[in-house]
Amino acid sequence: MSAVMTTPDPGQVYEFTAEVPQGQVIRYDLAALCSALNINDPTRIAVETDGLRRAMITVYPSNPLAQVRAVTREDLVMDRHGRIVIGVYHNGRPVKKRLFDPSTGSAQRHLVFGTTGAGKSRVVHLELAAEKINGFVSWLADLKFGQSVPEAEEHVDWPVRTQEGAVLMTMAAVAVAQDRMRRYAAAGRSAFVLGVDPLLNVTLDEANRALERGAPYRDLMTHLIKELGRTGRSVGVGVRLSAQAAHLEELGGSDTLRAMLKEGEVTLLRWSGSMMRQLVADGLLPAGEQLMPIPKTLAPRELRSQFDPAADDDDDAPGTQGMGYLLSGPRPTAMMRHLRVGSIAPLAGKDPEILALYGPGEPARLEELSAEADGENIGLIAYHLRHDPVAFQALCDQFREIYQQKPGHGGGGQHAGGAVDDGPEESADRPRKVLVEDRVRAVLAAADAPMSADEVLAAVNSDGGKQVSGGTVRNKLSALVDSGAAVQPGRGLYAPVR
Numbered sequence: 001m002s003a004v005m006t007t008p009d010p011g012q013v014y015e016f017t018a019e020v021p022q023g024q025v026i027r028y029d030l031a032a033l034c035s036a037l038n039i040n041d042p043t044r045i046a047v048e049t050d051g052l053r054r055a056m057i058t059v060y061p062s063n064p065l066a067q068v069r070a071v072t073r074e075d076l077v078m079d080r081h082g083r084i085v086i087g088v089y090h091n092g093r094p095v096k097k098r099l100f101d102p103s104t105g106s107a108q109r110h111l112v113f114g115t116t117g118a119g120k121s122r123v124v125h126l127e128l129a130a131e132k133i134n135g136f137v138s139w140l141a142d143l144k145f146g147q148s149v150p151e152a153e154e155h156v157d158w159p160v161r162t163q164e165g166a167v168l169m170t171m172a173a174v175a176v177a178q179d180r181m182r183r184y185a186a187a188g189r190s191a192f193v194l195g196v197d198p199l200l201n202v203t204l205d206e207a208n209r210a211l212e213r214g215a216p217y218r219d220l221m222t223h224l225i226k227e228l229g230r231t232g233r234s235v236g237v238g239v240r241l242s243a244q245a246a247h248l249e250e251l252g253g254s255d256t257l258r259a260m261l262k263e264g265e266v267t268l269l270r271w272s273g274s275m276m277r278q279l280v281a282d283g284l285l286p287a288g289e290q291l292m293p294i295p296k297t298l299a300p301r302e303l304r305s306q307f308d309p310a311a312d313d314d315d316d317a318p319g320t321q322g323m324g325y326l327l328s329g330p331r332p333t334a335m336m337r338h339l340r341v342g343s344i345a346p347l348a349g350k351d352p353e354i355l356a357l358y359g360p361g362e363p364a365r366l367e368e369l370s371a372e373a374d375g376e377n378i379g380l381i382a383y384h385l386r387h388d389p390v391a392f393q394a395l396c397d398q399f400r401e402i403y404q405q406k407p408g409h410g411g412g413g414q415h416a417g418g419a420v421d422d423g424p425e426e427s428a429d430r431p432r433k434v435l436v437e438d439r440v441r442a443v444l445a446a447a448d449a450p451m452s453a454d455e456v457l458a459a460v461n462s463d464g465g466k467q468v469s470g471g472t473v474r475n476k477l478s479a480l481v482d483s484g485a486a487v488q489p490g491r492g493l494y495a496p497v498r
């Protein structure tokens with residue numbers, strides 16, 4: 001590999017380009033690079049590759065994102081491409097995120113991942129404030145009992161704090177999307193046009209609480225979110241999930257989020273566990289690309305004597321909250337930081353700076369729905385009761401009872417909009433039938449070389465069982481890769497883990 005310094009800037013920033021010979025793909029080892037450059041704070045280095053032969057290495061005198069300015073209401077006004085400014089990249093350029101795509105009329109799906117304290121809820125504030133400023137109808141489930149984003153409550157059209165509330169809210173959103181589809185079809189309109197109906201966005205903060213194993217309405221929520229992702233986009237109904245998860249499997253099974261990940265706006269804040277490997281496996285990060293891990297604080301890593309009395313002072317180091325990567329942006333591997341939202345130090349009550357960001361006035365409200373949608377959907381009934389806490393709670397209680405009485409707690413129940421996918425969990429207490437997943441596994445296990453998805457499909461369809469589609473087989477293959485039961489030894493090839 002050869003390296004050339006292109007913009008020497010003594011004492012300040014150094015920029016290098018590196019390239020490998022034609023026919024090779026550039027790979028790098030961050031730790032080795034830091035070692036070669038004699039740098040003990042890896043967050044001072046930024047590496048970006050073109051995915052082929054070239055890399056650009058930027059070395060800063062100190063982490064360029066240690067301080068960022070506060071967000072302003074002007075940052076949050078959508079430009080003509082539907083984008084707002086949410087942060088800065090390490091090189092000082094603005095990070096723009098799409099809230100709406102005017103060219104296709106598409107509502108967006110947002111995913112924000114990060115471990116506890118990484119800054120997910122502040123991202124939610126920033127984006128909910130942007131929604132209010134831009135006239136969106138915002139629905140918000142704060143699944144930490146309203147503790148995560150308390151300032152948002154009066155600035156959204158519908159806040160809920162409970163699992164039941166979140167389910168009813170998501171049902172209502174699906175019903176709104178279906179109602180819009182019907183109305184638009186009747187009007188001969190094929191795309192969502194801003195200004196007729198408002199954009200509606202459902203945000204689930206701590207979505208993992210609704211989607212993880214053991215969550216009370218996991219199957220139903222998984223189904224509803226899939227449904228919303230599928231039907232909402234073209235009718236102005238979007239969804240935002242903020243979650244801590246080490247693995248997509250924890251979020252309702254990997255299929256749920258796969259499509260959202262592929263087409264959504266994905267932000268990765270400080271992460272833990274195997275999230276990165278997962279994102280590579282899902283094709284979100286090209287293989288070979290690396291993201292500089294985000295440390296918890298910017299304390300330099302220095303070896304100090306075990307007996308050095310100053311060794312306990314690390315608590316004072318600046319934190320890294322809000323630092324992350326906008327994976328769906330044009331520069332997925334460039335470290336960025338969200339603009340400051342409110343006080344970094346904890347406050348006893350609601351944060352006045354965050355309240356000011358939302359600004360005065362009422363948030364936008366939902367359009368009038370057609371009578372047929374409104375009358376029968378329990379989610380929409382809940383919507384109309386949202387300002388009456390007693391009646392709303394009674395409805396939630398009633399919903400919980402009905403749900404608990406259903407066999408299998410609603411797995412395969414009558415949800416809005418169709419049947420639930422047959423997952424392995426759901427068949428646990430029924431006579432076990434042969435699942436497509438098992439058939440795919442059997443085919444892989446019997447092969448003596450890695451197989452393409454088409455080869456697996458052909459083999460599955462000739463095993464004497466029910467015929468299945470290519471899409472199903474591909475989903476199952478991805479799920480096997482996700483769960484670690486299979487690997488992809490080459491592009492489009494699958495092999496079992498023996």
Ligand SMILES: Nc1ncnc2c1ncn2[C@@H]1O[C@H](COP(=O)(O)OP(=O)(O)O)[C@@H](O)[C@H]1O
Nearest residue numbers: 116117118119120121122321322339340341344
């Ligand atoms: N963009 C930000 N601006 C200012 N402070 C932030 C920002 N992001 C995070 N923080 C600080 O970090 C803390 C944790 O952030 P939070 O959004 O609650 O994390 P999470 O929801 O991921 O657990 C906040 O209370 C705040 O002190």
Ligand SMILES: [Mg+2]
Nearest residue numbers: 120121148205
């Ligand atoms: Mg939070």
